[in-house]
Amino acid sequence: MPCIKIDKSLQKSEEVANLFSSLMKSERFKFPKLSILQILLGKARPGLNSDVTSSSVISRFSEIGIPTGPLENGNPNVMEQFAKIIVEEIFDSIQDEMRTDVAVDQGMLVASVGANAGGPVASTGTNPAPHTATGISS
Numbered sequence: 001m002p003c004i005k006i007d008k009s010l011q012k013s014e015e016v017a018n019l020f021s022s023l024m025k026s027e028r029f030k031f032p033k034l035s036i037l038q039i040l041l042g043k044a045r046p047g048l049n050s051d052v053t054s055s056s057v058i059s060r061f062s063e064i065g066i067p068t069g070p071l072e073n074g075n076p077n078v079m080e081q082f083a084k085i086i087v088e089e090i091f092d093s094i095q096d097e098m099r100t101d102v103a104v105d106q107g108m109l110v111a112s113v114g115a116n117a118g119g120p121v122a123s124t125g126t127n128p129a130p131h132t133a134t135g136i137s138s
Helices: 013-025 036-044 050-059 078-097
Strands: 100-104 133-137
Touching: 050 078
Parallel strands: none
Antiparallel strands: 100 133
16 A cells, blocks of 8 residues: 555656657658758857756646646656656767767868879878768767
């Protein structure tokens, strides 16, 4: 026999499961291909922040009927804590374990310096201008 009675109005696990299922199945918005300049300006982005994303997820709880803030009798809202933990784990996984393999497109010009009276010189150079590449995150 439990010490704390279960409040049936807070049993929203099916709704949460349906939300995640619909998010995975919904048609995703396709972003337009970015130009090289737009990609270079991406350095100005703030980066991932689990606190901001957690707050954004929790603010949407009302859309599916999940209460926010402290529960009756001042009990902590475990759904808010649950959402925060999930977002933190996903972000930690992305930041700590994800890698991106990049292949530079054919035709990139490389400027290199080298001289030898005896013939061809192998040298290492740098590219004088940005160039496109394709990356796969895994």
